[in-house]
Every structure is written in structure tokens, then in C-alpha cells.
Amino acid sequence: MSTSDNLVEVRNLGVLLAGRQVIRDVSFDIPRGGALALVGESGSGKTVTARVLTGLLSRIGGKVNSGTATFDGQDLVNANGKEWRKLRGRMVALVPQASLSSLDPVMRIGGQLAETIAELDPGADIRLRSLELLDQVRLPRPAALLENYPHELSGGMRQRLMIALALAGRPELIVADEPTTALDVTVQKDVLKLLGDLRKETGMSLLMIAHDLAVVGMVSESVAVMRGGELVEKGATTKVLGDPAHSYTKALLAARPELAPVGTPLAVLDRETGELHRPELPVLLRPRQPEPIIRAEAIGMTYHNAKAPAVHPLDIDIAAGAAIGIVGESGSGKSTLGRILVGAQLPTEGTVLVKGKSWQDIRANDPLRGAVQMIFQDPYGALTPWRTPRQIVAEVIARWQGLHGRAALEAAGDLLDDVGLPLQAMDRRPGGLSGGQCQRVGIARALACQPQVLVADEPTSSLDISAQAQILNLLMRLRAERNLALVIVSHDLAVIRHMTDEALVMQHGRVVERGPSSRIFSAPDNDYTRQLVSSTPTLRRSA
């Protein structure tokens, strides 16, 4: 037993994975009862670091080649299977976003708790301990809940149940890898608050892995920022977020839309110089056009066999140069609405008129088909995996711009260059590109149709924060240069607020509030909007 104040000590850790040094010289401590958040973008090494601590590094073929990592004085780098089994329960990994697949669908809640308690806390009265755990995670009516199956619980309840299972062995450390990434903001807030409360009650320590700096502020008093396998900055959360020392941390913060004045370009880190720079935006010329490009009248959607409509009838007009946001949580109908507007899906009620013509009457070769284009949430899924960016864009150019063969390929190259895709990425399959690069290709394909309206469904939610800033900058520039109307569908209030003039807030297929974005997010009228705004983790610019 160590008498050190630190539960976890990591010194000069280096990890080799697939022949590459993915972690270099990383050192940090987690005090008993304390918390640390490891923050970084994809590829920063934060998850690999967590794997060293949970003993799962060898599963992905990684190897510690320098430094030490200890838990309560016990060496983790060279621990064998038997030693790891003893540590299980004292130190648990938590993955609440996979709650449905991690719970046994044919076993009652009581049974799953009993199994875990028997393993991790032998000798405990199983029923008493089960009720205690459910109570600890604030699940209502614990006794009745023991008889339920996982599918009978709501998403938020399942996350609590996962946390209860993690607590069964009275852990001293919880390692939470992106615990709230796939969750809706209202649920995310609950989970984060619960983790914070549990720390206070039980005195356990927390290591949280996150890509979102704002989330970190809600649970952890200290933070370590990682980049490319190195720890670039660590310190108290308030200090790091309020007054960052390292240029990379500054860049991460500057890339956040909520910290920049609305509608202005976001700062981007120049990879070569390491300097922050804000791209110039052309001045927005917006001749007001009385006649909207898209006029949607009483459009509604009810899926076959569904009990309630996915979208209740609503009206939207979209004029040239407009920027409209559609906000909501999962299942709110916002994506369905987006797909109806671009004509990827026909509404079951009402019609969408594009310059007076219904989607139903617009054939594939109608110029109006090109007028409304779409950007997808999954940048990889939106690109045909066996075709290169140049082929994908050239095909669309050939369709709409009367260029063929070599000329179309050259025009595609110019367009891809305009959206900022590096030359060497143009002839690679999408599988070899980054998410941000794929998203640029998707945007270039849309531009190849010479559209007037661009509907973007969660265009940045699967991107890192710096890639998000670049894509948002690109969309702002295109809007200004081409007088494009933007419709942005997103769960992220900060993005909507930054990018749009007008917003619709959706819940359960209904528009609960609409109006100017600036007003909606500063002074919401509706209860649900207010709840969304207050749940969203944000960073305020410190004075």
C-alpha cells in the first residue's frame, strides 16, 4: 500500500502502437478523490492513454515502451492477469453511451445487478445493495425497477443503470471515455451532474476522456490537453480554459463558435506556423428577394406504421442568402424535415415548392433538381467508397455544367481546391481521407450542382473542433460569395447561433419555437428551449 496522496501516477509514459510512437513522455497524477480530464482531438492519444490505465492496451496491440503508470502504488505496466483481476472493481471503465448493447437484453435489471455485485462485492446482501445502488444513481422506484428488462427503460435511465453497475464494486477510480458524446444535451447534463455528485458522496476519483472542453468544465477541476501523443498543457480547469498558455489550447478555444462574435469567421491554427489566424470573409451582399426559393406549405411526415407523425405540419420559406437553423434532440424530426426540404424524401402531407414546382414533379434532369443540395452528417458515408473525390465531383459537373472527360476532371480539381481539399487527397479513396476532408468533398459535390440552397444535416457533429471551425468558415464564405441560402440542422446550439439568422426549435416533430436566432438563444420563450439552452455546456469568454 502506498501512502502517496495520488491514486494514479503516470510518469514519462510512452506507447508504441503499430510501429508508431503514439504516446510520448506523458506524465500526470490523479489525487485520491480528485478528477482529471484528458482532452484532445482524434489521434491525440487520449484514448490510448486511458487504455494503459484500464489494462486494455494489449487488446489493440499497443506496448508501453517507456515510463511508468501506477494505481495505488501498484505497477500497471507489467501487471499480469491475476493482478488485473484484483484491480477490477476498484477501478472501472464506464461507457454509458453504449448502454443498450452493454446490457443483457433477456436478463432483468435485478439479475444483472446481482451478477455484478456477487462478482465485485462478495458477501454483500444482494437485494439491499441493489436497491442502494439504484438509489445512489437517483433511479425512481428501485424495487419495481429490479423486475424490468433493459428495453423497458428510457435512454437516460439506462445510462444511470450503467453507472450503478460500475459502482457495484465501490470503485476508487472511474475511467470514463467520452461518457456523453452520443447523448442528447439534456441527458448529457444529467449524467455529468450525477458523476459530479457521486464523486462528492463516495470520494472516488475520476479520469475523464473528452474532446469537448466545455463538458470538462462541468465535472473536473483539472485538465490535461493532449495533441499528437504529447501532453501540451495541464492545470486547473478554470486556468486552462480561462487563460490558456499553449497555442494549441488557445486554438481549441478560439475554434469554438460560442466564443466568437456571431457570424464572424472562426480562428484556425495554421499547421505549419503554429499561429492562429482568422480568415477574411467577403462582405455579405444580400439583395432581399421577395420570392422565396423554397416554399414549404403544411409539410408533415408520418412513417408507415408509426404511431405519431415524425414531423407535424409546418411551413417554411427559404429565400436566397437566408440562414436558417433547425435545432432539436434526437427523434425531434429535424433530420426528416431536412430531407423533405431537399426532396430526398416526399412528405406525406403538404408540398415543398422549389420556385413554384413541387419536388414530386421535378425529374432528375430538371435544373431545379440541382438548385437544392445537401450535406450529410456522416462524411464517410456520404461518399461512394470506391470512387475518388475527383471522380465524384467530376461526375456531377458533367451532369450540370456540360463539361466532359478531362475538362470535367480538371474543373473538379479546381472546385475541390476552392473548398480547401489538398491536391494529394483528390485521387485517394474516401477511406484514406480525414472526416473534415470528406466533408469538403461533400460540399464540393453540392457546389458542382450550382445550388441556391444548401441543407446541411449535422455537418460538423462528427468532426473535431478545429475541423468544425474550418467547415463552418467554409460554409460562411460560400454563403457570402454565392448568396447561398443555408439551412443548418443541428443539435448544437452554439453552431446554430453562430451560423444562422433564424431558427426553429423542434421537439417530438413539432416546432415549439421559432424566431431570430439571437433572440431565441438569449431570451427563449418556450420551456423546452430554455431547458436546451441551460443544458448546453458552454464556455464563456472570461473577462
Added chain:
Amino acid sequence: MTTATLPRPFLAQGWLRALVGTHVSRLVGIVMFGTIVAMCIFVPILSPYSPNDFVNMPFMAPSWAHPFGTDSVGRDIFVRTFAGGSVDLIAAAFTTGFAVIVGTTLGTLAGATKHRWADTILMRIVDAVIAFPLIILLLALVVAVGSDKPWGFAPAGLPAALIALMCVQWAVYARLARGQALALRNADFVVASRVAGLNPFSIVMRHITPGVSRITLAYAIGDVVLVVVILASLPFLGAGVQPPAPEWGSIMYEGRGFLRNAWWITVMPGAVLALTGLSLSFIADSLLDNRR
């Protein structure tokens, strides 16, 4: 603006490396299968004997002069095996190729079309074809086509078997292709192509068919073995390639009475067949395993 360079020509992209990739099993499979094919081509040409010559004493055990031994009338089994291999492999490649092309085309169209009734009709036909017993069809065809005289290059008995296989085999591919096409038609990249106004035919050809055919082709390579095994088992039913033409099944069939004292007549062609199957499964597995 930069004038971006155009894609490099096909060969410059290292097609050999693209073919083999990083899969050891694919490389092993290709080398094994290539060796077998090469022997099927060259052994009959280079050998001093022809497959139907009586070259030595009957029932000679494998030796340097006759690596696979001789059969009950003194023919060289090594030569017969590799001469017969081309019959099996060409026949299997032919029927499977036909099945893949027809099945993939029909299945992709059925899965991708917006006329769902066409899909329903085609799939019911596929169900019926798959439910029909192959052996019965085959025996009926043997009676109808006859198995006593050769058709052009095809030895006697082979045409009936080929027709039977072609009637049945495509249905499996149609079903496989249709399922894959159904999944792809709602993929984001297909929706994106539709939204971008590409014409429906080119969406099917460029954005759906390659995804479908990479699955059906991989399946087909594994299926070649199945066809070889079916062809090789037909002589045991009195159908299939008729003696004296060499073919793996007919050689093994002739040897079945002498297993106790001349095992090589049956085992040697059987072993070559097994190695062919193994090499093709290596290749097929590695193709299906091809993550993007």
C-alpha cells in the same frame, strides 16, 4: 487556381499490389491456384503421354516416372488429372461466370428499382428456382440432351451438367445481389447522388453495382469449388462427363473399386481437387475481409 494533375494510368497504381494487398492468405491462395492452373495447361502439353494412352502396367504405385501412379488399364493418372482439371475448371468458371453476371444484374436491378412489383416477381422466381432440386433437373436434362456424344469441345455428358447448373446457380447470386442493392440504395452516398440529380442508370452502374459485385464476385470465387465438387460427383450418379474423357470425378469414380490396393487412383485427383478448393477459399475469404 491550380490545375490539378489528372489520375495516373491504371498500371502505374501498382495493380499487382492492389490485387494482393496486405493479405498473406490472398497471396498464398493466388500462388496455389496459379500453380494448379499452370499445371492444367502445361502438363498435358509437355508430357510425353496423352491422357488416354496406355503407357505402362496397370496399378503402378506413384513413382518418378508416374508421379500419381497408373490406373486399372495402365494410363498415367498425373496426366489424366491435370488434363481433366481443365475440363472441371473451365466448366466451373463458365457456369459460375454466367451465374454471377446474370444473377448480379437481375438482383441489382430488383433491389435498386423503384418499381417494387418487379422486385417481388423476380424474387418469387428466384425462390422457385432455389427450391427446385438440382439433381432431378440434371437427370432430366441428361435424358433430354443425351450423354453419349461430345458437343464441340465439351466431352460427352458435360453439356447437360452445364445447362442444369446455369439454370439454377444464378438465383443464389440474384438473391445475394438484391439484398446488397437494397441496403445500398438507402446509403447516404446514393441519396447524395440522387439529390445531385445524377441519372438513375448511372447511379446504379457507378454507385451501386460496384458495391454489389464486390460481394457477389468474392462469393463466386468460393463457389467455383462447389461447382467443381458437383461436377466431380456427377459420375457417381451416372451423369456428368463420360469415360474415357478424363475429369476429376470420373477418374475418382473409376478408382473407387480399387481403393484397397490402388488408393492413388482416387486419392491423387481428390487431393488436387481439395487443394484447388483450399486455394480458392483463401482468395474468397480475403476478398470478403476487405475492409475499406
